[in-house]
Each structure stands twice: as C-alpha cells, then as structure tokens.
Amino acid sequence: MKATYFMGHETFEVRECPIPKAKPGTVVVKNYACGVCGTDVHIYHGEKGSAAVNPPVVLGHEYSGVVTEVGEGVKGLKIGDHVTIDPNIYCGECEYCRNGKKQMCRHMEAVGVTMNGGFEEYSIVPAAQALLLDPNVPLEYGAMSEPLACCLHGIDRAEIKVGDIVCVVGGGAIGLLLVQLARLAGAAKVVLSEPNEARRKVAKELGADLCINPLEDGYYEKFLAFAGGDGADVIIECAGNHAAVESAFKFARRGATILLFSVPKVEATYEVPLFDVYQKELTIKGTFVNPDTHLRAVELINSGRIQIAPIITHTFTLDELPEAIAMQMSAEAIKVIVKA
Structure with missing residues (x-):
C-alpha cells in the first residue's frame, strides 16, 4: 500500500x-x-x-x-x-x-x-x-466528522441560549460549520465576519443571516444596526489571527461570551482589553479537541442536518x-x- x-x-x-x-x-x-x-x-x-x-x-x-x-x-x-x-x-x-x-x-x-x-x-x-x-x-x-465534533464541543462551551445573537469570526470550514450549529442551537441571528467574498457567499447559503466584510468601511455600524445596537451575545473566533481576536472583543455586547476556537501559533499573544472585560462582564473561553462529541457529529452528518458539500x-x-x-x-x- x-x-x-x-x-x-x-x-x-x-x-x-x-x-x-x-x-x-x-x-x-x-x-x-x-x-x-x-x-x-x-x-x-x-x-x-x-x-x-x-x-x-x-x-x-x-x-x-x-x-x-x-x-x-x-x-x-x-x-x-x-x-x-x-x-x-x-x-x-x-x-x-x-x-x-x-x-x-x-x-x-x-x-x-x-x-x-x-x-x-x-x-x-x-x-x-x-x-x-x-x-x-x-x-x-x-x-x-472530526472537525464537526470539535465544533460541537465549542458550541457546548459557548452555551448559546435560544434567542441569542451569535457572531462567528472567520468563514473557513470551521466557521461555516459553526454558523450551522449556532442556528441549530437556537440563535435568533447569526452573523459571519469574513473578508473573503466566496466564503461569505457560502455562509449565506448555509444560513448566516448577515455576512460582513471587516475590511470594508462601515462594517461595524452595519453589524450594530443588525444586532440591535449593542453587539452579539456570543462571539466565536475561528480565524487564528490578531485582527480576528480584536474584532471578537469589538463585537461583544455587555455580558457576552467570547469563545476563542482557533488554533493559534504557539507564540501568539493578544493584549486583553481588561477594562472591557470588567465593564462588560465578559466571559472568555477556550476549547480543545472533541471529548465525547464525535458520535453526535456522526449522527448529525447521518441525519443530513449539517450541509457538508459546499x-x-x-x-x-x-x-x-x-x-x-x-x-x-x-x-x-x-x-x-x-x-x-
């Protein structure tokens, strides 16, 4: 072989x-x-x-x-x-x-x-x-199944409540799976922040309610208008770069949860806006691999509830x-x- x-x-x-x-x-x-x-x-x-x-x-x-x-x-x-x-x-x-x-x-x-x-x-x-x-x-x-299982563990960690506004930062394969899972978890609105036009197009096909380009003028105002003027309840960062983490904090409303899903470089650091964490009472979480979620991922794929082909x-x-x-x-x- x-x-x-x-x-x-x-x-x-x-x-x-x-x-x-x-x-x-x-x-x-x-x-x-x-x-x-x-x-x-x-x-x-x-x-x-x-x-x-x-x-x-x-x-x-x-x-x-x-x-x-x-x-x-x-x-x-x-x-x-x-x-x-x-x-x-x-x-x-x-x-x-x-x-x-x-x-x-x-x-x-x-x-x-x-x-x-x-x-x-x-x-x-x-x-x-x-x-x-x-x-x-x-x-x-x-x-x-394996990346979907990791995303399920992330969704569990994010603790999305029915009716929440969710913002996914990064529209790669992981981001597009998370867009779908956020909807299944009961999010009222799902926003994707992604500079790549082709990925934004796929995200719309997969159920994102709004796709914004963070490199365009006025993207933040557009996001706030859609989100009701204050931001998202849950932000899931899955791009693995400094700009994406920075925008995750920017998109967070008071009391929000920020899930840092991406796999960063080992030496990567980010200067946390501590006053925002204090004033907004933010919750910051990480997520690692797929403990006890792989079978659920298989069930979702077997059921056809998650779109994979695009x-x-x-x-x-x-x-x-x-x-x-x-x-x-x-x-x-x-x-x-x-x-x-």
Missing part, C-alpha cells in the same frame, strides 16, 4: 508499505477521504499538534473509510462497514480523565498525530475509535500532499480533502 510519511519540517516521503493486519481489539480500514486540518498545517511547519509528533509518522486525523478486517474480540463492527475515525485516545487514568475532563489528558494519543493516520491507503485503529457512518452518506462527508472545495491524492497543504493555506480553499 501507499503511505505518505511526515519526515519533519515541511518534508513528506511516499512509501510502499505492507497492508496492516488486525490485532485483537482493532480494525483495519481502507482509507477513503482525509481532510487537511489547520493542525496538519501547523505540524507541517514544525509547530505543535494536539499531542507530541515524532516523525516519521503518517499524519491525517480527519478521515473515513471502509472496514476491511476485524480483530479478535471486536463487537459492533464488520467487514464492509463505513466508518469515521475519532482520533483522540485518552489514558483514562490521569486526574483529568478521572474528573471528566479527558480532553486535558496528560497521556493523550491521537491517530494521525502520534500514530499513523489517514494519509495512507490502509490504517489500523482501535475498534473503539471507529464510528459507523450511514452507508448512504458520502465518505467525503464522513471525513468531516464546504469541500478541493481534492488531492496522497502523492500531492504538499500541494494539498499549500492549497489549504490559500484564500482559494475552504476545505481540502485528500483521497487515498
């Missing part, structure tokens, strides 16, 4: 490897589609992932495929099943796992980060990490992984998928 190994800083190597054999408690998956995540981009440039990366390793943690072999003791999965992979594996023993905060696990492993993942033709994974997809759902959609814009092969990463970094793409 073909596997694309990450060898370290901005280097991949395509190798021919034997197809793995199932071990007790595992399944072998014929990988079909794997999304290029912002975390993959960070790792490619030598930055941190969700867990320590030790090359050589096959990256790719947003993927789906078909079960080709079932190991001894596995229940609930059979050959031919369509599955999506929940990459994050928790130790279950540290204080965070035992206190219901498994995403903070001190010993977390992750398929496609610390062990071989989706950027290869076949993978072997613990059976517990493989979740059933409806066979009628395109496997490309299944590859979006978000996937480009497809590449395993041989084209550097090009896929470059495209994911460009303004042209929303979501890039690699087909195994």
Whole structure:
C-alpha cells in the first residue's frame, strides 16, 4: 500500500508499505477521504499538534473509510462497514480523565498525530475509535466528522441560549460549520465576519443571516444596526489571527461570551482589553479537541442536518500532499480533502 510519511519540517516521503493486519481489539480500514486540518498545517511547519509528533509518522486525523478486517474480540463492527475515525485516545487514568475532563489528558494519543493516520491507503485503529457512518452518506462527508465534533464541543462551551445573537469570526470550514450549529442551537441571528467574498457567499447559503466584510468601511455600524445596537451575545473566533481576536472583543455586547476556537501559533499573544472585560462582564473561553462529541457529529452528518458539500472545495491524492497543504493555506480553499 501507499503511505505518505511526515519526515519533519515541511518534508513528506511516499512509501510502499505492507497492508496492516488486525490485532485483537482493532480494525483495519481502507482509507477513503482525509481532510487537511489547520493542525496538519501547523505540524507541517514544525509547530505543535494536539499531542507530541515524532516523525516519521503518517499524519491525517480527519478521515473515513471502509472496514476491511476485524480483530479478535471486536463487537459492533464488520467487514464492509463505513466508518469515521475519532482520533483522540485518552489514558483514562490521569486526574483529568478521572474528573471528566479527558480532553486535558496528560497521556493523550491521537491517530494521525502520534500514530499513523489517514494519509495512507490502509490504517489500523482501535475498534473503539471507529464510528459507523450511514452507508448512504458520502465518505467525503464522513471525513468531516472530526472537525464537526470539535465544533460541537465549542458550541457546548459557548452555551448559546435560544434567542441569542451569535457572531462567528472567520468563514473557513470551521466557521461555516459553526454558523450551522449556532442556528441549530437556537440563535435568533447569526452573523459571519469574513473578508473573503466566496466564503461569505457560502455562509449565506448555509444560513448566516448577515455576512460582513471587516475590511470594508462601515462594517461595524452595519453589524450594530443588525444586532440591535449593542453587539452579539456570543462571539466565536475561528480565524487564528490578531485582527480576528480584536474584532471578537469589538463585537461583544455587555455580558457576552467570547469563545476563542482557533488554533493559534504557539507564540501568539493578544493584549486583553481588561477594562472591557470588567465593564462588560465578559466571559472568555477556550476549547480543545472533541471529548465525547464525535458520535453526535456522526449522527448529525447521518441525519443530513449539517450541509457538508459546499464546504469541500478541493481534492488531492496522497502523492500531492504538499500541494494539498499549500492549497489549504490559500484564500482559494475552504476545505481540502485528500483521497487515498
């Protein structure tokens, strides 16, 4: 089989490897589609992932495929099943796992980060990490389960109340998923702030009530007029740059919650407007990975309640992984998928 190994800083190597054999408690998956995540981009440039990366390793943690072999003791999965992979594996023993905060696990492993993942033709994974997809759902959609699961954890953290005004800052794949989830959570109005016209257009198709360009004159006044003159109740920042964080604070009304969803550079900092936090009584939250939300993501995708097709814009092969990463970094793409 073909596997694309990450060898370290901005280097991949395509190798021919034997197809793995199932071990007790595992399944072998014929990988079909794997999304290029912002975390993959960070790792490619030598930055941190969700867990320590030790090359050589096959990256790719947003993927789906078909079960080709079932190991001894596995229940609930059979050959031919369509599955999506929940990459994050928790130790279950540290204080965070035992206190219901498994995403903070001190010993977390992750398929496609610390062990071989989706950027290869076949993978072997613990059976517990493989979740059933409806066979009628395109496997490309299944590859979006992991980012959707992360977004669900973010939505849970944001605590949107029915009738809230929600502003999403950044209209990439994550932002477009969050626009849809905010509506499902009961938001009365959903605003997207995004400079890219193509992404604003897709956001409107996916249910955003107002899309604003933060680079245009009068965008803030337009936002305030739509939001009722005071701002948003919940602001979700998912662009990962200084300007986006700054605008999140600007869009916040009194008593608002600001969720910093994006994966920033390790050294990134932002000077918090402390008086605004004090006077507006702001709540600032972070969000990390997808604890106990992957099954909910699969259910949403299986149900068709979340639109995926407009978000996937480009497809590449395993041989084209550097090009896929470059495209994911460009303004042209929303979501890039690699087909195994």
